[in-house]
Amino acid sequence: MRRGFASDLHWSDVTPKAMWLNRRQLMAGAGALAFAGPAAARIATVPSPYSTADAPNSLEDITSYNNYYEFGTDKSDPATHAQRLTVDPWAVQIDGLVDRPGSYDLGDILAGVTLEERIYRLRCVEAWAMVVPWIGFSLATLLERVGVQPGARFVAFETLLRPDEMLWQNHAILDWPYREGLRLDEAMNPLAILATGLYGETMPKQNGAPLRLVVPWKYGFKSIKAIVRISLVDAMPQTTWNMQSSHEYGFYSNVNPTVDHPRWSQASERRIGAGLFGARQDTLMFNGYAEQVAGLYAGQDLAVDF
Amino acid sequence: MWAQRINDLLRRVPAWPLYPLGMLPFAFLIWQVAAGHLGPDPLKAIEHRLGDLGLQFLLAGLCVTPLRDLTGVVMIRYRRALGLLCFGYASLHLATWMFLDLQLRWSEIGADLTKRPYIILGMVGFAALVPLAITSNNLSLRRLGPVRWRRLQKLAYVAAFMTALHYLVLAKAWTPKPMLYFAAAMLLLGLRVVRLRRSTPAPAR
Numbered sequence: 001m002r003r004g005f006a007s008d009l010h011w012s013d014v015t016p017k018a019m020w021l022n023r024r025q026l027m028a029g030a031g032a033l034a035f036a037g038p039a040a041a042r043i044a045t046v047p048s049p050y051s052t053a054d055a056p057n058s059l060e061d062i063t064s065y066n067n068y069y070e071f072g073t074d075k076s077d078p079a080t081h082a083q084r085l086t087v088d089p090w091a092v093q094i095d096g097l098v099d100r101p102g103s104y105d106l107g108d109i110l111a112g113v114t115l116e117e118r119i120y121r122l123r124c125v126e127a128w129a130m131v132v133p134w135i136g137f138s139l140a141t142l143l144e145r146v147g148v149q150p151g152a153r154f155v156a157f158e159t160l161l162r163p164d165e166m167l168w169q170n171h172a173i174l175d176w177p178y179r180e181g182l183r184l185d186e187a188m189n190p191l192a193i194l195a196t197g198l199y200g201e202t203m204p205k206q207n208g209a210p211l212r213l214v215v216p217w218k219y220g221f222k223s224i225k226a227i228v229r230i231s232l233v234d235a236m237p238q239t240t241w242n243m244q245s246s247h248e249y250g251f252y253s254n255v256n257p258t259v260d261h262p263r264w265s266q267a268s269e270r271r272i273g274a275g276l277f278g279a280r281q282d283t284l285m286f287n288g289y290a291e292q293v294a295g296l297y298a299g300q301d302l303a304v305d306f
Numbered sequence: 307m308w309a310q311r312i313n314d315l316l317r318r319v320p321a322w323p324l325y326p327l328g329m330l331p332f333a334f335l336i337w338q339v340a341a342g343h344l345g346p347d348p349l350k351a352i353e354h355r356l357g358d359l360g361l362q363f364l365l366a367g368l369c370v371t372p373l374r375d376l377t378g379v380v381m382i383r384y385r386r387a388l389g390l391l392c393f394g395y396a397s398l399h400l401a402t403w404m405f406l407d408l409q410l411r412w413s414e415i416g417a418d419l420t421k422r423p424y425i426i427l428g429m430v431g432f433a434a435l436v437p438l439a440i441t442s443n444n445l446s447l448r449r450l451g452p453v454r455w456r457r458l459q460k461l462a463y464v465a466a467f468m469t470a471l472h473y474l475v476l477a478k479a480w481t482p483k484p485m486l487y488f489a490a491a492m493l494l495l496g497l498r499v500v501r502l503r504r505s506t507p508a509p510a511r
Contacts, residue, residue: 064346075347173480260421273346277409280411
């Protein structure tokens with residue numbers, strides 16, 4: 001009934017216009033680079049074996065469809081309102097159970113790291129998905145540099161609190177500042193990265209500049225943006241959406257097609273940029289990263305620890 | 307009497323142009339889809355716009371009686387068009403959800419219909435609109451008789467309450483737009499309660 005022609009092709013197989021335009025731009029950029037020299041250099045990165053082979057969404061999709069409630073609740077709000085955010089200078093307070101606590105300038109944090117391109121699937125708790133070519137480095141390298149003390153069991157993160165630039169922080173839609181957290185073994189997993197850019201460029205402000213977390217096997221809201229504080233703690237930290245509604249958003253919030261959100265099914269998702277007719281696809285356990293992370297949860301009932 | 311003057315003017319304005327006018331937002335939406343102006347997620351934009359329009363026409367229809375009570379301006383003969391436009395947009399909203407959003411994944415549709423409060427609310431709201439749409443013609447009015455027909459039309463209150471609540475509980479946080487729609491629906495329904503109280507004769511002393 002549903003198919004007139006037996007074809008394996010879907011609308012999702014058609015390269016979106018924005019994407020091939022983007023490719024042309026990249027090629028033109030590469031051409032220009034050959035002549036212009038290092039002044040216009042894209043961020044130097046090394047490829048990663050953790051990157052997916054899935055085609056990334058267009059830069060347009062990634063930078064105009066954002067959940068970032070500090071700048072408004074509409075997906076299109078952050079692209080407009082995040083531009084007023086000052087991201088330089090930027091320091092990150094690293095404290096708690098660490099050997100070398102302190103306020104670290106972002107430049108110092110980045111001085112010692114190798115930036116990688118990590119093309120990751122992104123799955124939002126609202127059942128839509130994208131593929132994003134992040135630039136970043138593994139969270140574990142930073143934690144190792146500051147020295148994690150034996151008593152630490154969790155990592156807590158905080159977003160900047162600056163209501164005169166993040167205007168929706170003047171409204172009590174969430175308990176600001178935005179907070180997130182990971183169990184230490186999750187934070188040390190090589191898939192967990194701190195990202196500083198995407199598509200070869202510095203992180204756009206609406207995507208969490210200048211420094212954000214990316215944990216691709218968890219729902220998107222776990223990947224906290226504009227980080228100013230990282231604390232190593234011994235107890236499970238409070239996290240924003242869990243504080244807002246604990247029966248809807250668990251601490252773990254691993255992508256899991258078998259555990260529904262109370263208000264919608266998580267069995268499938270819509271791929272942004274795949275057109276009107278073929279965008280819905282099955283959701284994969286741990287967003288397709290089961291091989292790397294399933295072991296972290298051995299012995300846990302994921303319907304309870306959702 | 308300015309209300310009288312408006313009523314005299316309205317007497318010369320037929321109701322039928324409301325139908326093509328009310329379909330202009332749909333034409334605009336189609337144009338936006340074709341032109342690619344709906345952003346990275348056109349499906350949600352379509353789904354939400356159609357839902358908004360359905361609720362807007364429903365609330366507009368519910369304004370007719372309070373408008374008469376408060377100002378004397380009578381727009382009752384436009385109400386059928388408002389109601390049918392509401393039903394049209396609600397149907398398109400539902401069809402978009404089933405065909406384009408869930409793409410006829412029946413097991414997921416079934417699960418949503420039994421487990422998700424906001425989907426259930428929306429479906430009850432839609433179900434309340436169906437008898438209204440079916441009996442919106444003169445023949446039904448004659449067959450049912452004005453008393454029963456008018457009683458049946460009270461289902462619009464159920465639809466308004468359910469759909470406004472459907473929108474309110476769908477939002478992840480307390481955002482302004484669904485709260486405004488809900489407040490408008492509550493105000494319009496509240497005016498009915500006030501009217502009912504007033505028209506009920508006081509008990510004899």
